[in-house]
Amino acid sequence: MALAIGLMSGTSCDGISAALVEFRGRHVRLIGFRTSTYPESLAQLLRHARELAVPHAAQLHVLLGELFAKAARDLLRLRRTPARRVTVIGSHGHTVYHGPRDPIPCTLQLGEPAIIAERTGIPVVADFRPRDLAVGGEGAPLIPFFDRWRFGTGAPRALQNIGGIANVTIVGRRLRPIAFDTGPGNCLLDMAAQRLTRGKQRFDRHGAMAQRGQVDLAIVRRMWTHPYFRRPPPKSTGPEVFNESFLRSVFGQRWVSRRADVVATVTYFTAYSIAESYRRFVPVRLSEVIVSGGGVFNRTLMNHLKRLLDPLPVRSIVRYGLHPQAKEPAAFALLALRAIRHQPNHFPSTTGASHARILGNLTPA
Ligand SMILES: Nc1ncnc2c1ncn2[C@@H]1O[C@H](COP(=O)(O)OP(=O)(O)OP(=O)(O)O)[C@@H](O)[C@H]1O
Ligand SMILES: [Mg+2]
Secondary structure (H helix, E strand, O other): EEEEEEEEEEEOOOOEEEEEEEEOOOOOEEHHHHHEEOOOOHHHHOHHHHHHHHHHHHHHHHHHHHHHHHHHHHHOOOOOHHHHHEEEEEEEEEEEEOOOOOOOOOEEEEEHHHHHHHHHHHOOEOOOHHHHHHHHHHHHOOOHHHHHHOOOOOOOEEEEOOOEEEEEEEEOOOOOOOEEEEEEEEEHHHHHHHHHOOOOOOHHHHHHHHHHHHOOHHHHHHHOOOOHHHOOOOOOOOOOOOOHHHHHHHHHHHHHHHHHHHHHHHHHHEEEEEEEEHHHHHHOOOOOOEOHHHHHOHHHHHHHHHHHOOOOEEEEEHHHOOOOOOOHHHHHHHHHHHHOOOHHHOOOHHHHHHOOOOOOOOOOO
């Protein structure tokens, strides 16, 4: 038995998700989970972190390290667990740049592990992605390793995460995992909700605004013509593709019309692009779709997805004992545990790496 903590800050810049996880053989049990929401000023800074001058980026690296450490300590206090019982912290950090196809392939996650180790007294494994890049991989996706480890024993299933970007892993017995980004997750939705409420709402809580609006199918079709959706997997995307200019280009004049209609259309499209991507690119018959990520809380989005995939069962990962936003941090807890045990912790078939390696750099306690 081993306890590990996973820390994650995703593309939505909503906050730090921290999970305290118990691993027993192949079993995983979520002992505690907590999201530490970023203040709006920091969320804004993170969204534009790429533009920071080096001294400011270096400071942000340390500041995030402090916040990650605090997230871990708060979680331990909440669960009344002494730090010495925790074997390792797996910290993904916050991605400020990911350029696996640049002339010099590179990726950068901030959140100084030295600070996390110092403040918690727990060894930290961080910087998972660069080693995958070093063997020719994309440095992503890394979560399929967890998906396969936890859910890969039965009939083929889809593990669909709806974070900022939506990504899927297909796993099953004797099936080589297939993983790709289906397209936008909450990123377009959040953008529409923020712009149209002049920043009053960071996201469309429970999908209430979308529920009130009318879906414009002509715009849905226009969005679906984006070349990303025709590219076969493996493939990944990000907010540099699905952003406000994308929305403005497809909505044209209608961008400023009834805001509930805009949010309704974007919400429907998010579900549509997931369901249609399965039709286009998933070569096996699925038995179930298990959804994770903050998108699970958007009822309108989940209802669209259920209807579009009917009769395939679409279920929240809560049914399997994980909080929707805990899967990713739990996955980095597993990857860290594997790393300190000198066991490979990624699938070259999903990242494009030439060899299996042990990802992550260790900072001792
Ligand atoms: N109650 C809610 N109702 C509707 N949407 C919600 C709710 N809670 C969270 N969300 C959505 O979930 C998003 C955050 O999800 P999550 O933390 O899984 O994404 P992320 O941090 O971007 O991670 P990733 O790296 O996987 O993209 C929010 O930006 C918001 O859009
Ligand atoms: Mg998040």
